[in-house]
Amino acid sequence: MSRVVQHSQNLRVWIQLAFLAILLDSVGRAQVTFDGLEFDAGARTQFVRHGETNALFTFAVTNKSQKEVVITDVQTSCGCTVAKLAPLPWTLAPQTGGLITFNMDLAGKEGGVHKSGYIFTAAGMFTLNIHAELPPD
Secondary structure: OOHHHHHHHHHHHHHHHHHHHHHHHHHHOOOEEEOOEEEOOOEEEEEOOOOOOEEEEEEEEEEOOOOOEEEOEEEEOOOOEEEEOOOOOEEEOOOOEEEEEEEEEOOOOOOEEEEEEEEEEOOEEEEEEEEEEOOOO
16 A cells, blocks of 8 residues: 555544544533532543644533532543642632643553543542544654
8 A cells, every 4th residue: 555545544534533532522521510529521632733742631620519528639540641730638618619630641652542530539539531632643
């Protein structure tokens, strides 16, 4: 198969994956609630350009309950992804909020990369999903 045909097929597959990721991302943008915490989305997708080495995913969280909610821990599904947020334990008074950002290291990765962030409170664990879509070489 010629390089031009192979490149064309790779590009077509990447465009199809990008379209699918857009659809999935729009589904993930619905607000979700766990233990009185409202997240602006349950999932995020990032389309990465050639040469980018990291992808950032930010979620807004608001305590919609009438009581304090304490985020006791945040973990990620892989060491290549790091969470940045207020110091833990993070106590959110009613009607207050903040941001949780995940930084995904893309070194050595290709195609679609899916990771998760796990938010822990006294009520249990809630999962935020992140997806990076890297272009074909």
